[in-house]
Amino acid sequence: MNATNDSVVVTGIGATTPLGGDSASTWEGLVAGRSGAALLNEEWAADMPVRIAARAAVEPGEIIPRPQARRLDRSAQFALIAAREAWADAGFSARAGEDASVNPDRLGAVVASGIGGVTTLLDQYDVLREKGVRRVSPHTVPMLMPNGPSANVGLEVNARAGVHTPVSACASGSEAVGYAIEMIRTGRADIVVAGGTEAAIHPLPIAAFGNMMAMSKNNEDPQGASRPFDVDRNGFVLGEGAGVIVLESAEHARRRGARIYAEAVGQGISADSHDIVQPEPSGNGIAHALQNLASRTDLDPAEIMHINAHATSTPQGDLAELKALRKVFGDDVEHMGISATKSMTGHLLGGAGGVETVATLLALHHRTAPPSINIDNLDPEADGDIVRDTARELPGEGRIAALNNSFGFGGHNVVLAFRTM
Amino acid sequence: MAATQEEIVSGLAEIVNEIAGIPTEDVQLEKSFTDDLDVDSLSMVEVVVAAEERFGVKIPDDDVKNLKTVGDATEYILKHQS
Numbered sequence: 001m002n003a004t005n006d007s008v009v010v011t012g013i014g015a016t017t018p019l020g021g022d023s024a025s026t027w028e029g030l031v032a033g034r035s036g037a038a039l040l041n042e043e044w045a046a047d048m049p050v051r052i053a054a055r056a057a058v059e060p061g062e063i064i065p066r067p068q069a070r071r072l073d074r075s076a077q078f079a080l081i082a083a084r085e086a087w088a089d090a091g092f093s094a095r096a097g098e099d100a101s102v103n104p105d106r107l108g109a110v111v112a113s114g115i116g117g118v119t120t121l122l123d124q125y126d127v128l129r130e131k132g133v134r135r136v137s138p139h140t141v142p143m144l145m146p147n148g149p150s151a152n153v154g155l156e157v158n159a160r161a162g163v164h165t166p167v168s169a170c171a172s173g174s175e176a177v178g179y180a181i182e183m184i185r186t187g188r189a190d191i192v193v194a195g196g197t198e199a200a201i202h203p204l205p206i207a208a209f210g211n212m213m214a215m216s217k218n219n220e221d222p223q224g225a226s227r228p229f230d231v232d233r234n235g236f237v238l239g240e241g242a243g244v245i246v247l248e249s250a251e252h253a254r255r256r257g258a259r260i261y262a263e264a265v266g267q268g269i270s271a272d273s274h275d276i277v278q279p280e281p282s283g284n285g286i287a288h289a290l291q292n293l294a295s296r297t298d299l300d301p302a303e304i305m306h307i308n309a310h311a312t313s314t315p316q317g318d319l320a321e322l323k324a325l326r327k328v329f330g331d332d333v334e335h336m337g338i339s340a341t342k343s344m345t346g347h348l349l350g351g352a353g354g355v356e357t358v359a360t361l362l363a364l365h366h367r368t369a370p371p372s373i374n375i376d377n378l379d380p381e382a383d384g385d386i387v388r389d390t391a392r393e394l395p396g397e398g399r400i401a402a403l404n405n406s407f408g409f410g411g412h413n414v415v416l417a418f419r420t421m
Numbered sequence: 422m423a424a425t426q427e428e429i430v431s432g433l434a435e436i437v438n439e440i441a442g443i444p445t446e447d448v449q450l451e452k453s454f455t456d457d458l459d460v461d462s463l464s465m466v467e468v469v470v471a472a473e474e475r476f477g478v479k480i481p482d483d484d485v486k487n488l489k490t491v492g493d494a495t496e497y498i499l500k501h502q503s
């Protein structure tokens with residue numbers, strides 16, 4: 001055990017994703033190199049230029065009873081399912097206070113989404129137009145507000161140290177985890193439930209992302225459409241779900257004898273200030289975040305054996321990220337097995353940082369890097385040690401570290417670092 | 422055709438079951454929506470809108486606060502249904 005009492009550790013993991021309804025089945029799908037994408041068979045999808053998405057493997061309505069589900073946006077349902085798994089996984093038997101090992105006043109929640117309750121907003125607008133004012137649900141506001149998932153998770157676990165919702169598009173989930181690390185490090189909380197969620201598979205977001213030319217239109221091959229680092233990549237595939245973890249001060253975790261997955265070493269944050277949606281193509285913005293991570297933590301690049309790349313399968317973004325890694329880590333990049341799990345889960349937008357934090361932690365826990373699938377022809381400009389086709393074992397001995405990268409529209413760059421104890 | 426008291430109670434029971442998940446047999450005249458039936462203030466608005474549609478009544482917002490029990494709502498609907 002190298003971590004000091006100031007350090008932050010991860011003691012619980014939960015997820016519901018296109019690959020599985022919990023973190024174990026998600027991990028199984030990831031190491032098997034399975035795609036969660038499929039053709040959308042809803043009636044509204046028939047006329048869409050993009051007809052592919054990665055739906056959650058398990059419908060949240062099968063888990064959450066209808067009276068509760070009908071007052072939660074789908075994004076909050078996913079968050080709640082993932083948070084419950086993480087909470088139980090951390091060894092808690094009930095909400096804070098009822099489980100005497102957690103003081104509610106020292107417990108926080110930071111669960112982010114990129115777009116918030118967008119399907120609630122749009123569905124209720126349909127109700128307004130088709131059925132009139134009186135029929136608009138009185139639950140609309142708490143369902144559509146972007147802090148809804150975080151607030152519902154906070155209610156679930158009885159978090160009273162603070163409930164927060166950083167919003168930074170597709171970096172939101174990772175920013176939430178970073179915020180949680182800081183809450184513990186600055187002494188505001190002993191435990192924080194943190195992650196990201198998204199549920200935006202609806203004609204409007206799909207039409208809008210499609211018109212931006214951000215999404216793949218490979219409708220004839222849904223499972224092959226998300227292909228980060230492949231020379232023929234042509235946009236992301238929209239996914240849905242949530243990933244949530246329990247972060248805890250190392251001291252608190254040890255005191256209650258908790259099982260520790262990894263140390264949350266810290267975060268590196270930067271902003272491109274380049275374009276509202278295009279990534280800074282040289283990778284300088286991302287490199288700045290990586291440098292901030294390196295200078296603010298005791299992370300040793302020689303220990304980084306795995307990187308869960310942001311890599312969404314867009315032509316520009318995937319390369320900018322690899323350029324940044326080379327720029328900051330130099331020859332060390334050669335031992336950092338780089339995986340783009342969005343090739344399997346699709347892109348969960350604000351949920352991505354949560355789900356990929358879970359994937360990164362499980363990669364350290366199992367000492368296995370999940371693969372990047374669908375790389376039929378590696379982009380000749382893709383520089384780095386990319387874990388292609390099949391999962392790869394990571395060094396079985398000694399301390400190893402891994403990064404989770406997340407970047408968002410608006411030029412937000414967030415890098416999280418974790419390492420084995 | 423105006424609904425009978427019995428029909429109104431069973432209609433409200435179905436509405437409360439749909440919204441709050443309470444078994445229909447537990448929805449009885451003396452039961453309080455908030456204290457006994459898990460219907461909070463937002464869900465009460467849903468109950469009212471559903472009851473308006475089902476029984477062809479208008480229940481103004483100012484009157485909703487007086488409908489504490491299933492009996493209060495039943496009496497109101499009996500009196501005001503068209």
